[in-house]
Amino acid sequence: MASSDLMQGIEELDEARPDYRTAQEYYDGDVPEIFASARLRRALEDTGVDFRLNFAKTPVDAIVDRLEIAAITGADDTHTELISKLWADNGMDLEAPDIHCHACTLGDAYLIVLPTEDEHGNVTGVEMHYNSPQTVRAIYSSENPREIDYVIKRWCEKTSLGEIQRAELLYDDRTERWTTLPGAKGAEQGDWHHWLTADDPEDPEAGGEDSWIIEHDYGRPPVFHFRTSRPFGRPEHRGAYGPQNAINKLSITHMGTVDFQGFPxxxxxxxxxxxxxxxxxxxxxxxxxxxxxxxxxxxxxxxxxxxxxxxxxxxxxxxxxxxxxEAAQPSVFLDPIMFEVRAMAQITTTPLHLFDPQGDVPSGESVRAKEAPFVKKIRNRQMSFGATWREVFVFALKLLGHDDASVDVRWVPAATVEDQTGWQTATEKVKNGVPRKQVLLEAGYRQEQVDEWLEGVDDAELGRRVQILAAVADSAQKLGAAAALGVVTTEQVQGLLSGALSDIELLAGVEART
Incomplete structure (x- = not known):
């Protein structure tokens, strides 16, 4: 008979699953329209035409686009090389952005990390697999909410005898494997039996008496929880549900009046x-x-x-x-849609210009001021996800025989100074005594970049380089205005700036050699 841990885990999974489905539907734009008239709803459903405008995914994509890992390193070259190999072997260049996207969309994402062994039982590598929170859930300790008591993973397998429910409970020192007989739903405690290792995987009663337990000495469940908040995450677009419902209704009703505008x-x-x-x-x-x-x-x-x-x-x-x-005027629908978009931006702490990149985009200090809460949210996600990535690779190195390893996760800055006003401000800070290293860090550049730039460069030379960057930014802005007026072409502007930057790099190389 199933353990109490198994039934508790199944209950928590079942309770959480509807919210995850809803979050995914809003991100994918698959939410049905809400209409007071049942007749109108049936008529629109019968057409099979989709007029939904999915703005709800923007708060998620805006964050994921800026969650870019710059480097994961160890305390020494050996650990760093192992981390790079593990990253490449598991295709993390593609997997990591997906994990971030799933975590921001659903609020939670899980990464299961297990060793691979050769025929003699020696660890040869480490496998990392993303798992959805709809099938995996961490059960946290009531006494210490930061500690995981165990993790449940439940899924369904189709066999020639029918559907079988499978479940695993992952503890600090073992993994318990459970299964149902074909056709059982797994809702009752009596539906579950020990999942025994057997030559015939469709026969849950075959195998050794202890084969349903896999013992290990990991010291923790081999599951890592990426989340936007604690103990369980909240979808980044949760506040967009209401505005998105209103936008769906407005846009589809508007499309219903378009025919009447063309043919009154x-x-x-x-x-x-x-x-x-x-x-x-x-x-x-x-x-x-x-x-x-x-x-x-x-x-x-x-x-x-x-x-x-x-x-x-x-x-x-x-x-x-x-x-x-006369048909209803488009503004009757479009103006409220823009109100709902603005409300969505406010509720989800997402800059409005990210919803409408063709509109008026603020620049310079204005955009930094408007993006400040958004950038702070991104940095919070970097801290949360970064802590989990550190746990992942410390654990992976331990599986490979490197205990007590230290891992550092560095992110591409959430915001950098790239405009004339920003560099002028940086120059003024330097003139007023702010250390140049601090100015560059505040501009959004990584610690290792700043250290590399400052190596062997005195304050006078660094000040000159900052002034050059400010001058280049000023020239770029003025040339852009000239291109907009038609005085020069965009290609000419690009050629002038590319040539100037090349000359600056060449001069810097000559000075470095002398």
Whole structure:
């Protein structure tokens, strides 16, 4: 019979899974529209046309785009080389961004790290695999919320005998393996049995008595929890759910009025005393007569002779006047959509210009001020994810026989100074006595970059280089304005700046050699 830990883990997995599904649906743009009218909802569903504008993924993508690992190093060259090999062997150049994306989308992501062994039981490498929080969940200690009591992983396998539920409980010193018989749902404690190693994997009753337990000396579950908050994460776009629902409703309703804007609905008032309309049918004045072959999922008009639709004519007794009904103005829908986008940006702490890159984008100090809360959030994610990456590689090195290893994770800066105003500010700081190293670090450059630049360079030379950077930034801005006025072409501007930078690099090389 299943242990209490197994049933507790299954219960927590089942309770958390709907929220993860919702988060994924909003990121993918698969959330159904919400309409007060059931008839309107059915009509739009029958068309099979999708007019959704998915802004909810932007708060996630904006953060993930700036979560770029610059380097992971060890305390010595041997450890650093091993880390680089593990990174390459597990394809982490592709896997790491995906893990960050999953963690920001769902709030949680798990990485399972296990040793690979040869036929003699010697560890030859380490495998790292992402696991979804919909199938894996860490159960934290009630006494110490920072410690993991155990981790549950549950999944379903299809066999020739039917579907089988599988589960593993990963502890500090062992892994317990559980299974159900074919067809059992796994909801009851009696559904679960020891998953015994056997020649026939479809026979859960075969194998040795102790084969359902795998003992180890890892000292911790080999599972690592990436999360946006503690103890469990919160989707970065959680605050975007409400605005996205409103945007879906507004955009689809707007699309429903577009046909009426192109083909307005008309009316004709008739005078019964002077006009004989006894042989006319409501569809006789349609711009688009409907035949059986072209009939679609539109209103049949069975409940009224006045049929609503683009190009329709309402035939009213007694011709006295004709006209058309004006469709709703696009601003009735587009203005509220922009309000919802602004609300989404505010709620999710995402700069508004990231939702509309074609709009007015702030520059210089303005963009840094507007992005300050956003950049702070990115740095918080770097600290959280960085701590988990350190745990991953300290554990991986331990599996390879290197105990008590030290690992350092460095990130590409969340924001850097790249404009004229920023470099002018940096120059003023230097003039007023702020150490040049501190100025460069505040500009967003990494510690190792700054150390490399400052090696063998005195303060006077460094000050000159900062002034050169400020001058180049100023020239780039002015040349950009000239290109916008048509005085020079973009290609000419690029050529001038490339040549100037090349000359500066050449001069720096000559000075370094002399």
């Amino acid at each position: 609905q008309r009316y004709a008032l008739t005078d019964a005393a002077t006009t004989d309309t006894s042989d006319l049918e409501p569809g006789d004045f349609d711009d688009f007569p409907t035949d059986e072959a072209s009939a679609g999922p539109t209103d049949t008009g069975d409940d009224s002779a006045l049929k609503a639709g683009p190009g329709e004519v309402w035939l009213l007794r007694g011709y006295k006047n004709v006209g058309q009904f």
